[in-house]
Amino acid sequence: MAAQATFKSIKALVPLLDRVLVQRFKPETKTATGIFLPTSATTSPLPEATVIATGPGAPNKNGEVVPTIVKAGDRVLLPGWGGNAIKVGDEEYYLFRDSEILAKIQE
Template sequence: MVTHSLLSLSIKSIKSLAPLLDRVLIQRAKVVEKTASGLYLPSAASQAPPPEGTVLAVGPGAPRKDGSIAPVSLKEGDRVVLPAFGGVPVKVGEEEYHLFRDSEILAKLNE
């Protein structure tokens, strides 16, 4: 079984992290601890991260067998549905981000 440790980077801004190949840099949506009406949710309900996030950066794409590049299907700013597990966590300062392969993203949320 392979486990990923949390990569802690000493960079000043997540903007300086550029994904390679078909990788996508995602910031997961924050856990909602309080409803719009001001009610606090129990801690058990707020432990699991929401299954969605925002694309911050994308790689150029992965090479096909013929040498051409298969572009990534997402772009910066897209909201996406993420799998419950997977991705490589990257911590910059106090913020945590994740790198996924384009093919691991489950869906794009259209506004």
């Protein structure tokens, strides 16, 4: 089971190295007409998320810092596993390594 941390403000959290702070999209649980959707219809096999903040990057074998590929505001595709959960009030965020993010979603 992954550890879970609790903070009062998301601004208090600054990712280090190649860590990326994301917030997963919440699927709609009911339609515009008020029909509730079953969990099977709202669960995505690969969750999408919005990048909230990124670390500066991690050093490579030569000691040069390689910046993260994504930046705050990007929409990304996450693996169905992993990440460390962070709770801020009722909101849940996750920390992933930059290399664990599967794709950046272009609009």
